[in-house]
Structures are given as structure tokens and as C-alpha cells.
Amino acid sequence: LNEASGAVSLSSSITITVNAPPLPGQFLVQPSSGMAYVDFFMLSCSLWTDSNLPLSYQFSYLIESSGMKSVVRGVSVVGSATSLLPAGSQARNNSLVVMADVYDSLNANTTISNTVKVVEPEQNSFNISSFVAASTSSVSSVDALVQGTSLSSMLLNQANCSLVPDCSKLNRKGCFSTAHTCGSCVSDAFVGQVGDSNNACRAVNSTIGVISRLVQQCGGNCSGHGECGFFSSLDGSAVSACHQGEVSCYANCVCEEGYSRRAICDKSDVEVEARSKLREQVIGGIEQLMEQQDPTEQNIATWMSSVLQVSEVAHELSSSSISSLLSITEVALSAVKSNEISASSSLSSLVNSIDRLCDAASSSSSSSSSPLSSQRRYLANPDPSLPVSIDYSQWIFHSIQNFSLLVASEMVPGQQPNVAMQSNFKLHTSILPASSIKGESSRRRMLSDIGGDTCSESVNFTLPQSALEQELQLTSTSINLPNCGNDSSSSAVAVSILSLSSILYNTSNFLSSPISLYLSSLPCSNSSSESCSADITVATASYVNESKVESKNRTITCMAGDTSMQFVDCGDGRRYNVSCSGKAEVIEASCPLTRSFATCNGLEASQAVDIGCKVIMSGDGNVTCSCPLVSPSSSSQSSSAGSHISGKETCKVSYVSMLQATTSNFKKTVLSAEGLNESTVSDSWEALVTLGTFVGAVIVAMLFSTYADKEREKKVQSEEQLKHHVKKAVLSRNRLSGDVSSPETITQLAEEALPEMLLTSESLLKRIWKEVKKHHRWVGVIYYFSKKFPRILRVMSLATNVVIMLFMQSLTYALTNGDDGSCEKYVTEGSCLEPSSAYSTGGSMCYWTSSYSASSGSGVGNGVVGSCEYVQPDSSITVVVFVAIFSGLVSTPIALSLDWIIQNILAAPLKGDHRESSIVAVAEEVSDGSAKNGVIVPTEVIRDAV
Numbered sequence: 001l002n003e004a005s006g007a008v009s010l011s012s013s014i015t016i017t018v019n020a021p022p023l024p025g026q027f028l029v030q031p032s033s034g035m036a037y038v039d040f041f042m043l044s045c046s047l048w049t050d051s052n053l054p055l056s057y058q059f060s061y062l063i064e065s066s067g068m069k070s071v072v073r074g075v076s077v078v079g080s081a082t083s084l085l086p087a088g089s090q091a092r093n094n095s096l097v098v099m100a101d102v103y104d105s106l107n108a109n110t111t112i113s114n115t116v117k118v119v120e121p122e123q124n125s126f127n128i129s130s131f132v133a134a135s136t137s138s139v140s141s142v143d144a145l146v147q148g149t150s151l152s153s154m155l156l157n158q159a160n161c162s163l164v165p166d167c168s169k170l171n172r173k174g175c176f177s178t179a180h181t182c183g184s185c186v187s188d189a190f191v192g193q194v195g196d197s198n199n200a201c202r203a204v205n206s207t208i209g210v211i212s213r214l215v216q217q218c219g220g221n222c223s224g225h226g227e228c229g230f231f232s233s234l235d236g237s238a239v240s241a242c243h244q245g246e247v248s249c250y251a252n253c254v255c256e257e258g259y260s261r262r263a264i265c266d267k268s269d270v271e272v273e274a275r276s277k278l279r280e281q282v283i284g285g286i287e288q289l290m291e292q293q294d295p296t297e298q299n300i301a302t303w304m305s306s307v308l309q310v311s312e313v314a315h316e317l318s319s320s321s322i323s324s325l326l327s328i329t330e331v332a333l334s335a336v337k338s339n340e341i342s343a344s345s346s347l348s349s350l351v352n353s354i355d356r357l358c359d360a361a362s363s364s365s366s367s368s369s370s371p372l373s374s375q376r377r378y379l380a381n382p383d384p385s386l387p388v389s390i391d392y393s394q395w396i397f398h399s400i401q402n403f404s405l406l407v408a409s410e411m412v413p414g415q416q417p418n419v420a421m422q423s424n425f426k427l428h429t430s431i432l433p434a435s436s437i438k439g440e441s442s443r444r445r446m447l448s449d450i451g452g453d454t455c456s457e458s459v460n461f462t463l464p465q466s467a468l469e470q471e472l473q474l475t476s477t478s479i480n481l482p483n484c485g486n487d488s489s490s491s492a493v494a495v496s497i498l499s500l501s502s503i504l505y506n507t508s509n510f511l512s513s514p515i516s517l518y519l520s521s522l523p524c525s526n527s528s529s530e531s532c533s534a535d536i537t538v539a540t541a542s543y544v545n546e547s548k549v550e551s552k553n554r555t556i557t558c559m560a561g562d563t564s565m566q567f568v569d570c571g572d573g574r575r576y577n578v579s580c581s582g583k584a585e586v587i588e589a590s591c592p593l594t595r596s597f598a599t600c601n602g603l604e605a606s607q608a609v610d611i612g613c614k615v616i617m618s619g620d621g622n623v624t625c626s627c628p629l630v631s632p633s634s635s636s637q638s639s640s641a642g643s644h645i646s647g648k649e650t651c652k653v654s655y656v657s658m659l660q661a662t663t664s665n666f667k668k669t670v671l672s673a674e675g676l677n678e679s680t681v682s683d684s685w686e687a688l689v690t691l692g693t694f695v696g697a698v699i700v701a702m703l704f705s706t707y708a709d710k711e712r713e714k715k716v717q718s719e720e721q722l723k724h725h726v727k728k729a730v731l732s733r734n735r736l737s738g739d740v741s742s743p744e745t746i747t748q749l750a751e752e753a754l755p756e757m758l759l760t761s762e763s764l765l766k767r768i769w770k771e772v773k774k775h776h777r778w779v780g781v782i783y784y785f786s787k788k789f790p791r792i793l794r795v796m797s798l799a800t801n802v803v804i805m806l807f808m809q810s811l812t813y814a815l816t817n818g819d820d821g822s823c824e825k826y827v828t829e830g831s832c833l834e835p836s837s838a839y840s841t842g843g844s845m846c847y848w849t850s851s852y853s854a855s856s857g858s859g860v861g862n863g864v865v866g867s868c869e870y871v872q873p874d875s876s877i878t879v880v881v882f883v884a885i886f887s888g889l890v891s892t893p894i895a896l897s898l899d900w901i902i903q904n905i906l907a908a909p910l911k912g913d914h915r916e917s918s919i920v921a922v923a924e925e926v927s928d929g930s931a932k933n934g935v936i937v938p939t940e941v942i943r944d945a946v
Contacts, residue, residue: 136285705791
């Protein structure tokens with residue numbers, strides 16, 4: 001405690017004892033040179049010391065192309081071993097790096113290496129098939145089986161690299177598995193064609209002088225069994241040319257038939273099939289090895305290294321081989337989990353192995369003639385002529401996700417995320433501390449603000465990009481998660497995000513690589529709320545917003561009397577027919593047009609499902625969607641990612657962007673016709689003017705009704721008040737006099753009891769007209785005011801009835817107008833009158849018109865000719881009557897129903913009509929007062945007062 005400053009200084013310390021690896025001794029390889037796969041080498045370690053005994057030894061050699069080591073003798077307390085070795089690198093004068101790993105009893109280890117010269121054996125004196133068979137079957141010991149599987153894989157992988165250029169000048173790794181072809185770019189600092197190629201890699205972001213006029217070349221000139229083609233790096237579609245230095249495209253061989261399974265067409269399909277059989281034997285040896293060895297950390301690492309090595313050449317793996325290797329991967333994952341072995345050390349090569357199996361799975365599902373043909377995005381289904389392949393996507397997906405959960409179980413909250421980036425998938429694994437779930441970490445507002453129970457805090461995860469993706473400026477795949485978990489949650493959350501290449505899903509409808517999300521607990525307080533959703537941004541393949549079917553118009557000219565059928569070919573196997581109606585007309589036929597657009601969907605077992613995703617933004621090359629974190633079909637389960645991770649409700653959901661489309665119909669438009677003349681145009685204008693006049697009249701009537709009701713209501717109110725006061729005075733006088741039998745009272749009662757029509761002295765016609773103006777439904781619109789049924793509602797009822805009647809008449813005409821052009825086909829009067837009318841029994845659908853022809857040049861005299869015409873509905877009084885009766889019968893129930901709605905619902909009195917309530921109250925008061933004084937007031941008087 002510092003009294004002057006008031007500051008308090010605290011400190012603490014902890015002492016950690018670290019196990020040191022074995023101290024270096026000697027590692028000898030004898031002889032120093034020899035022939036590959038023929039001469040035996042003695043590998044020995046001596047003079048190694050450590051306090052934790054006993055010491056164990058493992059021997060291996062370095063695979064230069066991948067930087068991985070291949071074990072030739074597993075961990076043993078014996079410090080020496082005898083082994084065959086593969087050939088060394090031709091670029092390094094056949095030098096081969098041999099390594100020894102020395103372990104103490106606590107698994108701390110030291111690695112030491114030595115270099116020997118191992119040359120290739122003579123091809124004529126060496127049989128690959130015999131060597132593989134002898135090395136992987138009927139092997140006497142486990143050590144011999146480890147050595148045999150390793151050397152057999154190496155032998156099958158090594159290609160003839162005698163004609164390869166200087167790969168170092170191309171910034172590429174040395175030649176290994178592809179004949180006369182350099183390997184991949186030396187590091188992520190360089191970008192170029194993915195995989196083996198002899199085209200140079202260039203430094204990332206270098207833009208000066210990188211594009212050459214020379215086109216890229218295919219490896220080995222396609223070995224004389226194919227042609228060099230150029231393809232887009234984005235979607236694998238063919239391009240016209242690709243120059244050296246361009247990264248948006250690449251060169252690849254399009255092999256001729258019989259050589260389609262190799263990238264440079266150097267081996268026939270028969271040779272590839274034979275080598276596939278040899279790899280199946282090696283895989284069988286690995287399976288035997290797993291049965292004989294214990295699942296220790298070093299042995300599991302050896303198994304996965306063998307899987308990586310045997311899958312080096314993807315085109316030489318059969319479907320059964322892929323399935324066997326995936327099964328081996330599952331067994332290794334299960335062994336690591338059940339024996340609590342470190343996943344990061346024992347499964348270090350698993351990520352690379354699965355990536356190789358992805359290559360093998362994709363190559364087995366598509367022809368290599370177009371290397372990325374399975375990545376091309378079309379709306380149509382895949383070509384049905386292609387063979388149906390096994391769907392490995394779910395198998396691979398579960399293997400990667402299980403690996404991610406094992407890695408998460410070894411991580412602690414706040415640790416740097418574990419990120420894996422391969423050519424076929426990207427994986428992010430991290431542990432979010434409990435504090436970040438409560439909102440104490442960096443937060444950003446979500447892109448989608450749905451409202452209601454909305455979480456305004458979020459945390460963002462972005463998957464890494466390869467050097468090629470950065471160079472092409474592709475959009476990064478990212479997920480923005482809500483960050484509003486329950487306050488009662490005190491456990492960290494495991495996050496696993498996997499983006500798996502869409503080429504593994506055997507579909508062409510995916511616009512992006514699917515992205516899968518695993519959370520050990522939901523980051524939302526309410527999983528059923530719409531706010532429990534994530535914003536997903538994915539890079540999408542380019543697509544053209546046009547139809548695959550060519551949008552084109554074709555003009556068809558029909559002559560008078562022509563009833564033939566014309567065909568319009570719209571492409572893609574679509575064919576439509578257009579029939580001439582016998583009239584002289586010009587018809588334009590328009591083919592359907594498909595418009596495509598990006599959407600987001602959920603993904604369940606390789607099938608896209610609608611889970612309620614909403615597109616927020618869609619641009620050229622990317623789409624952002626807001627999707628729920630809880631799929632409707634998902635179920636809660638306990639997490640197994642570690643003790644520090646919540647075991648509450650988990651979240652497993654996958655998303656994918658897809659193409660959807662809208663397709664227009666095939667259209668036929670009559671551009672000109674024989675009947676389209678001044679008369680038909682005039683008829684059309686008359687119809688439009690009539691319709692406009694009717695609508696205008698209805699509007700004017702409604703305006704007049706509103707105005708007339710307002711004016712009349714003012715007068716009625718004053719008349720009612722005057723009448724009320726007069727009757728009140730009469731009643732009061734009678735009440736005071738107590739005389740209800742006076743002549744005035746009796747006369748008043750008599751007048752009120754008789755109809756008003758009998759009391760007037762006007763003529764009968766005037767009295768009838770007066771009653772019509774008051775009680776007729778439509779005339780009363782002009783002359784009579786009724787508060788119970790206002791004029792505007794009466795106008796509405798009238799207009800509704802008229803519209804219903806006209807609609808039914810037009811519908812009847814349209815349904816029964818069967819002029820399909822058949823009448824014009826008849827050439828005799830008998831055949832013309834034979835078809836019956838749809839309107840009346842005994843009537844004909846057609847009628848015959850006769851005319852006389854002049855003499856012809858052949859000397860034939862005058863003759864009678866004629867034509868058959870269709871009987872138009874409006875030309876027969878029978879048809880008119882039939883349509884009118886039918887329309888009335890059909891429209892009457894509808895009109896009555898609408899009238900009832902208008903009179904009983906729209907015209908019903910409103911609540912709170914204070915004026916009427918006051919009149920009723922006065923009437924009741926008058927009635928009550930009269931009764932109290934012994935005066936009987938007539939009911940009609942009270943009713944009139946009300």
C-alpha cells in the first residue's frame with residue numbers, strides 16, 4: 001500500500017514444470033545411397049537420454065510435395081529398423097530426407113533427420129503390381145505392413161518428371177504426382193492455377209506486367225490424347241482464351257475418349273482402372289493395420305497419414321475406395337473421442353485427407369473433360385445421360401463436423417479460433433466466452449431489423465479466403481449471429497461453421513457452396529421468436545438473368561380459309577402450335593422467357609427446403625439473407641463439445657443459395673386481321689363510351705345523393721322539432737282539461753288512423769305519383785328522403801344489380817360463343833346446317849349464304865356458290881331471350897344477397913345516435929305523464945313524435 005498515492009499493488013505467481021523431450025543422440029542411415037524399392041537401408045538411433053524412460057522410436061521419410069512424413073516403422077522401444085525407401089527428388093539429385101522421432105514415456109518427442117540418395121529402379125526390371133501385392137497381403141508383421149502400405153502408396157503416386165521445367169522459376173513446388181508437371185504454388189503468398197500446372201504463379205496483388213500475350217499451356221501438351229481448353233476459375237465454364245498471368249481462368253486438357261480420367265491424358269482409362277485396383281489393395285492393407293494396432297495417438301496419426309498418401313491421385317480412387325477411406329476416417333474420429341486422445345496432434349493430416357477425398361468424390365461424379373463442369377450453375381436438371389454417382393456430401397460433412405467438435409472440446413473460451421482452409425471446404429471452430437453471449441463483446445446491429453422481440457446486438461464470423469479468391473475480389477462468406485442469450489446462462493458456446501463445396505452435392509441448382517452452422521446453445525433468449533435469426537452472406541456463382549430457352553418471336557401469316565396448324569420451335573425441346581382460324585390474319589407467337597433470381601433455403605440431407613429465409617440484398621456475385629437459427633424439423637440435443645460448453649439446446653442448421661425462376665407463358669398475338677376494320681374499331685369505341693357513361697352516371701348519382709340527403713336532413717330535423725313541440729302542447733292541454741273526447745281530439749285520431757292518400761283532395765293520378773315517388777325503390781332516389789335507407793346506398797344497390805346483370809350476360813355470350821372457325825370449313829349447304837346450336841333445340845350453329853358466280857374461262861356457265869358462316873348470338877331473338885332469361889335466373893340470387901347486405905349491414909343505424917335517443921326519451925316521458933293523469937295518448941301520436 002502506497003499511502004501517498006493510495007495505489008494498491010498485487011502480484012501472484014505459479015510454477016509450471018514442463019517435460020523436456022529426449023536429449024539428442026545419433027541417427028544413422030546406412031548405406032548412404034541405394035536403389036528405391038530394391039535396396040534395404042538400416043535406420044538406427046543411439047545415445048539418446050531422458051529422465052522419463054523407456055524411450056520409443058519411430059522412423060519415417062519426408063514427402064516433399066506435401067511436407068508430410070510417411071511412417072515406415074511405427075513406435076517401438078527398439079532403436080533400429082530395416083526398410084526399403086522410395087526414390088528421392090529428381091530436382092534435388094535423388095535426395096531423400098529420412099527422419100526419426102524419439103519419444104519418452106510421457107510422449108514428449110524430438111525429431112532428427114538425415115539425407116540419403118535413392119535412385120529410381122529400372123522400369124523393365126520392376127513390376128509395380130507384384131510389389132503392391134507382396135507388400136499389402138500375407139504380411140508377417142505389423143512393421144512390415146506399415147512399411148508396405150507406405151511404399152506402395154508412394155510408388156503409385158510418383159510420376160515421370162524427366163521433362164518438367166524448372167518449377168522454382170514458376171514459383172511452384174516440384175513435380176510429383178502429375179507427369180512432367182510442377183506442383184501447386186509454393187505458398188499462399190503466390191496465386192495461380194489451383195493444383196499441378198506448368199503455368200507460373202505470381203505474387204499476390206502484383207499487377208504490373210503480369211498479363212502476357214501468350215496463352216497458358218496445358219501440361220505435357222495433353223500427351224497427344226486431347227486438346228488444351230480454357231475455363232473460368234469461377235464456375236468452370238469454357239472461355240475463348242486464357243493468357244499467362246491471368247488468374248480468372250486456367251488451361252486444362254480436354255481428353256479424347258478413353259483417356260478422360262487423367263488431367264493430362266497421359267494414361268488410358270484402362271490403365272487408370274488397373275491402378276485403382278492396386279490402390280484398393282493398399283487401402284485393404286491400412287484396414288488390416290488398424291485391426292492389429294492399438295488406437296494410440298501415434299498409431300492414429302500413422303493411419304491418417306496413410307489415408308492422405310493413398311488418396312494423393314484422386315482420379316485413381318474408385319467409389320469403393322472412397323467409401324473405405326471415409327469409413328477409416330470415421331473409425332479414427334471415434335477412437336480419438338472414446339480414448340480422449342488429442343485431436344490436434346493425432347488428426348493433424350485428417351483435414352488434408354478429407355480434402356483429397358472431396359476431390360475424388362467430385363471427380364467420380366463428373367467427367368474430367370470439363371474439370372469443373374459440376375460447378376456450372378444451370379436451372380435445368382443435370383444431364384440424365386451422365387451416370388448416377390454416390391452422394392458423399394453428408395458422409396464428408398459429418399466427418400468434418402465431428403472433427404470440429406473434437407477440436408472445440410480441447411479449446412478454452414477466448415482462444416484464437418481454429419481455422420482450416422482447403423480447396424473443397426472451409427472450417428471455423430471457436431469458443432465464445434459466456435460474457436460475450438451476454439453482450440459484453442464487440443457488437444454490431446444486425447442487417448435485418450424484423451421488429452417486435454428484436455435482438456439489436458450481434459457477433460460476426462467471417463470464413464477465410466484463399467489467395468485466388470482475394471485476387472478475384474470475391475465476397476467473403478460470413479455469418480452475423482444475434483448476441484442476446486439468456487442472462488442466466490453462464491456457459492461458453494462452441495461455434496462451428498463449415499462451408500462445403502457445392503460440387504459434392506450432385507446438383508446443378510446450388511448457386512453457392514452450402515454453409516452449415518453448429519452452436520452448442522442458442523444465442524437467443526426466445527428460440528421461437530423471429531428475431532432468433534442469422535444474417536448469412538455467401539459468394540454466388542455468376543448467372544445470366546435470361547432464359548435458357550431463346551426468347552424469340554415468329555410471325556405467322558394466315559390466309560382466308562386457311563385452317564392449318566403451324567409449329568413454333570422455341571429451343572430446348574419445346575415446341576408449340578399455332579392454328580389458323582380460317583380468317584386472313586397475321587399472328588405473332590412469343591416463346592416463353594425464364595427470369596432467374598437468387599434465393600436462400602435451408603439444407604436437410606442434401607435437399608433444399610424452405611425454412612423462411614428472406615433475401616436482404618442480392619448483388620453480382622453475392623447474396624445476403626436473414627434465416628432462422630432453428631429449422632422447423634430440427635430437434636434439440638445435448639452438446640458433446642466439452643465440459644466448459646453449455647449442454648442446453650443446440651443449434652444445427654445449414655443454408656444454401658439457389659436459383660429460382662419465373663417463366664412466362666407462350667403468347668399468341670393477332671397483329672392484324674381481316675375483320676379488324678373501321679366498323680370493328682367503331683364498335684369497340686362505342687363499347688368503351690357506353691361503359692364510361694355508365695360509370696360516370698353512377699358517380700354523379702352518388703354525389704347527387706350525398707348532397708340531397710344532407711340538404712333534406714336539415715329540413716327534416718326542423719320539421720320534426722316543430723311537430724314534436726305541437727304534439728307536446730296538444731297533449732299538455734288535454735292532460736290539463738282531462739277531456740279526451742273533444743271533437744278536435746277525435747278528428748285528429750281519425751285522420752291519423754286513415755292513410756294519407758285517402759285524406760287528400762288531389763286527383764287519383766297525382767296521389768298515385770306521390771306514392772310512387774315515396775315508395776318506389778329507384779324513383780325514390782330522386783324524390784324521397786329516408787334516413788333508414790339513404791340515397792347513396794340505393795344508388796349503390798341499383799348499380800350493383802345492373803353490373804351483375806351485364807356481367808352474367810357477357811359471361812353467357814363468352815361461354816356459348818363457339819366460333820372456332822369450323823363453320824367456314826363446310827362447303828355445302830347441308831353440311832353447314834347440320835351442327836346444332838348450343839342455345840335452342842332444333843336450331844343450327846351455322847347458316848348458309850348463297851351467291852352466283854360468273855362464267856369461267858373454261859366455258860362453264862353461271863353457277864350457285866355460297867359460304868357457311870357462324871350464327872352470332874346477337875343476331876337471333878331466340879338467343880337474346882335465352883341469354884336474358886338465363887342471366888336473370890343466375891344473377892337474381894346474387895343481387896338479392898347483395899341487397900340484403902346493403903340494407904341490413906351498410907344501412908344499419910350507428911351507435912350513439914343521440915338525437916333519436918332524445919326523441920324517444922321525450923315520447924316515453926309524454927306517454928308516462930299521460931298515464932299518470934288518467935289520459936290515454938294514442939300510440940300513433942307517440943310513434944309520429946319519435
